[in-house]
Amino acid sequence: MQNTQANPTATLQTVKQAISQGQLTTAQDKLDTLLADNTLVTGLKAECLYMRAVTHRLSKNYQAGLDDIASLIALRPDHGRAFQEQAYIYKAQGDDKAAASAFYQATRFNPALLASWQQLLLIYQQQGNQQAAVLAEQHIAFLQSLPKPILGAHDLMHDGQLAAADGVCRRYLQQHKHDAEAMVLLAEIDMKLKAYHEAEFLLESCVEIYPQHDRAAAAYLSLLARLGKYPQAEAFSRKRREQHPNDVAVMVAHASALVGIGRLDDAVKIYLELLEANSDRPAVWLALGHARKAKGDRDDAITAYETAIELMPEFGDAYWSLANTKTYKFSAGLIAQMEAQVDREELKLDDMVHICFALGKAHEDKKNIEKSFTYYKKGNALKHSTTQFDIARTEAAMNAQKEACPASLFASKSGCLDPAPIFIVGLPRAGSTLLEQILASHSQVDGTMELHDILTIASRISGQKTPYPFNLTSLSDDQCEQLGQLYIEQTRAYRQGAPYFIDKMPNNFIHIGLIKRILPNAKIIDARRHPFDCCFSGYKQLFGDGQEFSYGLEEIGRYYRAYVDLMDHWQSVLPGEVLAVQHEVLLEDLEGQVKRLLDFCGLPFEEACLAFHQTQRVIKTPSSEQVRQPIYKTGMGQWKPFESHLTPLFDALKQYP
Structure with missing residues (x-):
């Protein structure tokens, strides 16, 4: 069915006005018409599903709202506002446990959702979870300290509206030339837009003007690593270590930069020092594994990855790192453990993606082709849904x-x-x-x-x-x-x-x-x-x-x-x-x-x-x-067992077996 609306974006504006005026039936009718158009682009479809879910909640038609949210999350698994709306519906139904989980997911995908953080704080206080409550209070204080336009730009960015977020930031910086938070945020938006040169200029300027701004320094180091500018990252992180000798994040950043320039022994020394002080650091075990793998110490790398998993059984990156050695064979016990993790509703999306790829490899090694492709397909679909690749x-x-x-x-x-x-x-x-x-x-x-x-x-x-x-x-x-x-x-x-x-x-x-x-x-x-x-x-x-x-x-x-x-x-x-x-x-x-x-x-x-x-x-x-092995040919023809699943690839290549 073709959309009868000439301009879906303009129609959405009238929908928002109708909702604000309490005209829920009018809003729903317009949204139904828009969603009947199966040529609607993903971004607009997501926005329509979100707003229709809101109208259903306001109309107390909770199940219809949850159905729309389920469709939206299937389309965009990283849609923070979808989880926030889901949480509001669960709360209206009296399901506080489900609401708490959904509010948590909302803040993971969109850390700028102040309302979700405030709801989580109440939940943590009721549970007596003092540590989580303190973290929530700190994040709320940070968000409330931001100028309203910059808070709004954070929200837009996490919602995937990069052009709009970029515009808000630039307009704000025209009036507040060297605002640190605006500079850091605009750099983050530029990175997502792959405007790396501009992002680097912004962050380099920011850390020079505000040398004590930890978030700017962390963002700058992250960008230098992404750009492969490891010598600069090493020099900057070394200087930061001199200023903050006991800061774990700074030590890890320095070690990562040392790996980048090939000084693996120095990096390993830092990781081991951190683990000696506190061995319950899964992310450090993972980084240690990467350094040892780069050095060629396969067995030590595997031990590090396995230790990370023992400490954090849901740590998807550690499972994938084992799979990514290409030579590791998963035990039946580890496969069962990964499959149990994938079935957990509260598993983070990033962990889910990593574990799906690891399970694809694990089942492929065991010749379980159907299961293997199911996991490869799921991992790819989830990852694809979080990108805006065209x-x-x-x-x-x-x-x-x-x-x-x-x-x-x-x-x-x-x-x-x-x-x-x-x-x-x-x-x-x-x-x-x-x-x-x-x-x-x-x-x-x-x-x-x-x-x-x-x-x-x-x-x-x-x-x-x-x-x-x-x-x-x-x-x-x-x-x-x-x-x-x-x-x-x-x-x-x-x-x-x-x-x-x-x-x-x-x-x-x-x-x-x-x-x-x-x-x-x-x-x-x-x-x-x-x-x-x-x-x-x-x-x-x-x-x-x-x-x-x-x-x-x-x-x-x-x-x-x-x-x-x-x-x-x-x-x-x-x-x-x-x-x-x-x-x-x-x-x-x-x-x-x-x-x-x-x-x-x-x-x-x-x-x-x-x-x-x-x-x-x-x-x-x-x-x-x-x-690091002599020439072998086992990599040839690995697609053949999966041939029946690869028709879209053959069609795109215009080549067939």
Whole structure:
């Protein structure tokens, strides 16, 4: 049925007016009409369901209200106001226990919901839960201390209305230029909008103006880690430790930054010091496991993850970290424990997602294919529902790269002529870590990690009058050289002094035009894998950050096609400048492909590259354990047992078994 309303957004405004005037039947009729339109976009549908639930509660039609809330939570499991409305209905029905649980969920997904915090405080006081009451009082005091526009912007941001929240913040800062809370909030919104350069500028300014502002400092450290700027994060967190020597959060942040720059022993020392003082710290055990895994101490990493689970049986990230070693096999007891956790209504959404992915892996290892796919599908659906990913926007961005980067753009070699960088690009789970390990085994090549510097430079130049990538043509030779030199300087901290170094950031395939403009002598290697294996492996992977395209079979198939199309473009406008290495061919002919790889990079053959699994180095990607083994082929064809479930992927790829 087509929506008869010309403008659903305008209709929603009239609905809000009707509710405020007590015209509940009128509001419900309009909402019924809007919701009858099955083409309504997710955001508007969620808003309609929420408002209809409100009208049902006000009309004392509680079950209808709960039904709408159930539909809304299925659509948006992280909708804080949905849980708040659910709590009000339970409270009206006299179900205080269910109301308490729903108010708690509301504050988890939207910490700006003051009314829910106030309700929780009353509940904690009635229960005599003094510790929880103190925490609630502190949060209420913080929210009440915020200027009303900033509190409103917090609410909008957590509700997913990023553009509206951004506008409120900017208007407030125009009148209150250096308000710390507004600066921190706007930076958080910018991070969600992936405007990282602006977020970094805001937080850098904020910590300079307000050096004692703990929330600004924590946000700044978090952003530096997200951007892979670990040297800056290490220096800043070290300074914070000098000022707050016994602050656990500051110590953990410093240890995390040390892991980022490869000083694993120093990081482990901090984690062990914290655990010696108090062993009941599951998050620290998890971080210790990550550090030990990166170092190659698999057994110690597993022990750390298992300890975290013993201390916190609902700790989803710890289960997933075990699964993410790729070699760990779950016991029947642990599988039963995970399944029991998934059935708990009060389990946090983030824990639910992690455990679903872990259960997918656990059942796949045991050949329980139907159960395995059920959990993979549920984990992906939940994760997808919390993102605002639009594959059409991504496809448009890749088409823009083709349009903005014709062959003429690369006619002259302007930029920084340093030949040191070797970029490995492609899709995640395509074998890029294996190529990195092979090259890092060469005496003239430094392995680093997934560096964010090209993405940061792209963000840095995207704020100009002509949007990126169309402004690549207007960059002067001097600008190109400066940007290339900036990249070389920023990445120096990750190198050990070899003539060449690897930058393995798969998503850099989108930015090859930028790379070749500012670093014309850089080598670029495209890690390519069979689409079925590559896409299904990505679908099974819960990524730490980004890669939102991987949480839907159709999305990941369309993304793969767009990637191949863009790589074909780079091959046509940069002939001979990009080497494609097919993963399956590498597995069949290791020596031949290694020699081809080294020839392309201008490197002499070294036997160590064939014995790559013996190379000791820090590896932080999901494939860390796999590349510490000799070549094996068990990863090929892992999609086949799941074939009957993968039709949306095949349709999107336009390829079939």
